[in-house]
Amino acid sequence: MSVAVAAPGARTPTDWSGVILKVYVALFLGFMFLPILLMAGAAFNANPTPSALDWRGFTTDWFTGRTDEAGRVIVRGLPQETRFLQGLKHSILIALGVIAISVPLGLAGALLLTRIGSKATGPLYTALVSPLLTPGIVLGVSTMIFWRDAFGVQAGLFTAMLAQSCFIASYCMLMFMARLQRQDRSLEEAALDLGASGFFAFRRVTLPYLTPTIVAASAIAFLQSNENYNTTFFAIGSSWTLVTEIGARMRFGVSPTINAIGVIFILLTVVFAALWAFSLRKKTA
Amino acid sequence: MGEMARFYGRFLTGLILALVAFWFLALILMPQISMIQRAFHYEARDGAAAQAVLEANRLQQRVATMNFDIRALEREVAAGVSGAAPAAPSPSNPFAGLPSPGAPRPGLPTPGLTPSPGGASAEAPEARLERLRAERDGLTETIAESRATAQRLRAEEAAAQGWSLRNFTLMSPLHWRIFGLTLVYALCVTALSFLVCYPIAYAAAQAKTPRRTALLLLALTIPYALNELLRIFAWTMILANQGLLNHALDALGIIDLSQGGAIRWLASNGSVFLVMVYTYMLFMVFPIYGSLETLDRNQIEAARDLGASSWRIHWRVALPHARPGVAVGAIMTFMLAVGSLSVPQLVGPGLHPDWFSQIVNRNFFESNSWNVGSAQALLLLVSCTIFIFLVMRVFRVGIREIAR
Amino acid sequence: MQGQEVALERLGMRFGEFTAVEPTDLTIKAGEFFSILGPSGCGKTTILRMVSGFQSPSEGRVLIGGQDMTALPPNKRPTALIFQTLALFPLMTIWENVAFGLEAQGVPKARRRKRAEELLDLVALGGQEDKRPSQLSGGQRQRVAVARALAVEPAVLLLDEPLSALDLKLRQHMRAELKTIQRRTGVTFIYITHDQGEALAMSDRVAVMRAGRVEQVGPTEEIYNRPATSFAATFVGENNLFRGRTAGAEGGLVEVETPFGLLRGQNADSLGSGEEAMLFIRPERLAPARPEHDLRLRAQVERADLEGPFFNLHLRAGDQRILLQLPNEGATPPEGEMELGFSSRDARVLRAGALAHG
Incomplete structure (x- = not known):
């Protein structure tokens, strides 16, 4: 507690902790990006075992595939990997379903929780966010069991969609709640007071206010759905998505086509991030 | 309402x-x-009752075959034909009793078509008939006995079915051990993740300019826009026997790859920990960042001015402030780690010690015992719930703070 | 557009143990500018919300134009509310805001637009139709809110402290503006405020509320000149207070034994002798002693603040603080000890009770 240290002029010499922190951040960024760069690199290596080191020449065959004149496949690239393509189709189908289910559910939950000023909100809130705190494996298993035991529905795309919606709806709900809590309640009251029906007030005042969140929640739902493995693996039964297929391939025979998919994902991410940044800049300008 | x-x-x-x-x-x-x-429902499969029923059915089949033989012999004896080729297949033919296209049907003898089995014709038909009849009666008794046993066992099993704790009590000690170890592993991952992420969250929250904060957060988020599995896959490429890590060590002269000195990183639980920390890092960084962001920089400056060491500042000022964030991060990371199938399944599968999620997976998809799998999934759920309550108690945070 | 009468019959509101509004009877005449005046938390906003229908009362009824409204939701009542925050729809243009009520009724767009333009002309905002609320100034937004409320042709317009967010000059301007609009439209205005100056300046009649109870209802000059309770006397305008015990009453006057001797004033509460009492005298009724004053005091001048047309003279006599308003006639204000006087007809004696501040 020496006050002398604080006196002006007595500058602390070198801020070692600051230097250490900087070095750490640099190392950390390497830790974050190195694996991804390696993975991307291997997508262009002719080596059939994914590797960025054992270089056997540049190729884009893993993206395009290669066939000889007779149409026989020489290199199995993405066009030949029909299970990946089919899986992608399943993934998108599920993701669209998840958006259609979880956005309305999340919105309904958020409206209920922010609009009833009753004591029941505590337990209800806990119940509705609990899927976020539940291991994905449990969500997948329980959904698979329930739909088979109760309705005889075999695990498949439908159950995978429901299992994902269960927790993705919670994400959506939290986003909607954050937005609704910032809304001036008197806007809705004003609409009612001016003779609007509850439905009209909701459609004309609240819904436009929520539009940006609906878009954001849909995007998050889409990403979460496509990314999910642990829940989907159990709930999807004998069908598959792009992600579970990548998982299967990682267990039973890797091929640089996985790296090719990774590169495509990276490109999509960069493009979307750039578009997003651009739209933000435009808005502020 | x-x-x-x-x-x-x-x-x-x-x-x-x-x-x-x-x-x-x-x-x-x-x-x-x-x-x-x-x-909580025990499901007996391959139990003693099922075995007994199986045995009885097998014997029943034999009796049927014998009956067929006996009828054939009876006809033979009645016809007084002796020494001719027997019209019936021998009891030693296991498929004889089954009405299959290749085998003669009862009542439709096909003389001359069936090859005569070797030793059967040496015996006189009457003697053989006698022997077969005795044998059949003996078997019939045995069948009745094993049917009764089956019934008794079934009743016992039925009593054991329904609500019971057997799915837990009958779980093998090995599985219990894996369950306990998995909890320990998940705690390790949580602790490691905190150690790795806290400085980053701090750096992001206390960065000199908002621009730097934004860049750091963007750098964190971009790998997460990729797929969880692709993140894992990228790491398996590094940790593989011929991967980057071993090549680097080779270049440093620590190991010699050409002499087969590769270190089998993927076979260690350490690599599972590492990949898990990497995979679920965001769930630790962002909550801590969120709470550190609200920390007034002046507080830190003030503490520094008062001569507090960096350690002390973190211990007394920054960490207490980050408490809710650390709690959320710990809960999320533990939950993700304990229930993660992807990482243990895909990083060196079968090489490192099993995680409990892999056991659950096997019960559902390999041994098809859903009830046991459910019991194990329930164990995971319960341990997560207990962990959440513990963290809430230790860090004194409410459920509202947990779900941001 | 025609104003209608609003009647509250035993209207009360309890939230659990807490009584926000005690059962109240109140009649607001058709076409009247009526203010409900009270400090924050006195229950005035709760009354407003019960009249507009956002709050169902725990007892009593609300009648508008003789019709029982108690069970009707806000969108079925002939009322329009102007919110404290104004609650203009930020994503709609000005004219869409004004025409919102018509849109809800299903009026075709062309007619909506025409009506909105008329109303915006009425509140002197012609030409601003296509802007958004965020592009207008505070006073303009205020007028948009009024136009929007008037668009649904309400019988009763409810205003919840709509001027509180404006600065002083604009506030004074808007007072006059609101009053003019009320006169022109003939709609019943119920105006909620904690600003007594606002209430006195605009209203025909005022209700003074304290702690969920209406303490006094009457025309503005009655509220100011003849307050019915010690709270009303201190909440509305400045007042000098002398505490004491009544000594004897005769002919409408009552004597009060105070530390400054025997003072006298109008016996508003018909007090007998020996009761705890408060004597109030307005600062502008106090003056340097003149022959016609039948009551006198000696006090020390502490400070004289010039307020333009008059001085606020702060005096002290023992523990008692006294405020006196002295017309500014060009002379320097007095200093040192002086003798004050007032007429017992101007003083008002009330039963001792709660005060507005402390």
Whole structure:
């Protein structure tokens, strides 16, 4: 507690902790990006075992595939990997379903929780966010069991969609709640007071206010759905998505086509991030 | 509730209630109940009763075959034909009793078509008939006995079925050990993740300019826009026997790859930990960042001015402030780690010690014992719940702070 | 557009143990500018919300134009509310805001637009139709809120402290503006405020509320000149207070034994002798002693603040603080000890009770 240290002029010499922190951040960024760069690199290596080191020449065959004149496949690239393509189709189908289910559910939950000023909100809130705190494996298993035991529905795309919606709806709900809590309640009251029906007030005042969140929640739902493995693996039964297929391939025979998919994902991410940044800049300008 | 109906009108309120009810009942509650129901229902498969029934059926089949033989012999004796080729297949032919296209059907003898079995013709038909009859009677008794045994065993098993704790009590000690170890592993991952992420969250929250904060957060988020599995895959490429890590060590002269000195990183649990920390890092960084962001920089400056060491500043000022964030990060990371199938399954599968999620997976998809799998999934759920309550208690945070 | 009468019958509101509004009877005449005046938390906003329908009362009824409204939701009542925050729809243009009520009724767009333009002309905002609320100034937004409320042709317009967010000059301007609009439209205005100056300046009649109870209802000059309770006397305008015990009453006057001797004033509460009492005298009724004053005091001048047309003279006599308003006639204000006087007809004696501040 020496006050002398604080006196002006007595500058602390070198801020070692600051230097250490900087070095750490640099190392950390390497830790974050190195694996991804390696993975991307291997997508262009002719080596059939994914590797960025054992270089056997540049190729884009893993993206395009290669066939000889007779149409026989020489290199199995993405066009030949029909299970990946089919899986992608399943993934998108599920993701669209998840958006259609979880956005309305999340919105309904958020409206209920922010609009009833009753004591029941505590337990209800806990119940509705609990899927976020539940291991994905449990969500997948329980959904698979329930739909088979109760309705005889075999695990498949439908159950995978429901299992994902269960927790993705919670994400959506939290986003909607954050937005609704910032809304001036008197806007809705004003609409009612001016003779609007509850439905009209909701459609004309609240819904436009929520539009940006609906878009954001849909995007998050889409990403979460496509990314999910642990829940989907159990709930999807004998069908598959792009992600579970990548998982299967990682267990039973890797091929640089996985790296090719990774590169495509990276490109999509960069493009979307750039578009997003651009739209933000435009808005502020 | 009445307030809400007043506000939104009956239609909209009804719709909202219906949606929430569907979500809670059909997607959250009922599936959990189904799983719990299975977890507490013991399902006997390959049990003693099933064995006894199987045995009885097998014997029954033999008796049927014998009956066929006996009838054939009886006809033979009645016809007084002796020494001719027997019209019936021998009891030693296991498929004889089955009405298959290749075998003669009862009542439709096909003389001359069936090859005569070697030793059968040496015996006189009458003597053989006698022997077969005695043998059949003996077998019939045995069948009755094993049927009775089966029934008794079945009753016992039925009594044991229904609500019981057997799925837990009959779980092998090995599986219990894996369960306990998995909890320990998940705690390790959580602790490691905190150690790795806290400085980063601090750096992001206390960066000199907002631009730097934004860049750091963007750098964190970009790998997460990729897929969880691709993140894992990228690491398996590094940790593989011929991967980057071993090549680097080779270049440094620590190991010699050409002499087969590769270190089998993927076979160690350490690599599972590492990949898990990497995979779920965001769930630790962002909550801590969120709470550190609200920390007034002046507080740190003030503490520094008062001569506090960096350690002391973190211990007394920054960490206490980050408490809710650390709690959330710990809960999320533990939950993700303990229930993660992807990482242990895909990083060196079968090489490192099993994680409990892999056991659950096997019970569902390999041995097809869903009830045991449900019991194990329930164990995971319960341990997560306990962990959440513990963290809430230790860090003194409420549920509202947990779900941001 | 025609104003209608609003009647509250035993209207009360309890939230659990807490009584926000005690059962109240109140009649607001058709076409009247009526203010409900009270400090924050006195229950005035709760009354407003019960009249507009956002709050169902725990007892009593609300009648508008003789019709029972108690069970009707806000969108079925002939009322329009102007919110404290104004609650203009930020994503709609000005004219869409004004025409919102018509849109809800299903009026075709062309007619909506025409009506909105008329109303915006009425509140002197012609030409601003296509802007958004965020592009207008505070006073303009205020007028948009009024136009929007008037668009649904309400019988009763409810205003919840709509001027509180404006600065002083604009506030004074808007007072006059609101009053003019009220006169022109003939709609019943119920105005909620904690600003007594606002209430006195605009209203025909005022209700003074304290702690969920209406303490006094009457025309503005009655509220100011003949307050019915010690709270009303201190909440509305400045007042000098002398505490004491009544000594004897005769002919409408009552004597009060105070530390400054026997003072006298109008016996508003018909007090007998020996009761705890408060004597109030307005600062502008106090003056340097003149022959016609039948009551006198000696006090020390502490400070004289010039307020333009008059001085606020702060005096002290023992523990008692006294405020006196002295017309500014060009002379320097007095200093040192002086003798004050007032007429017992101007003083008002009330039963001792709660005060507005402390």
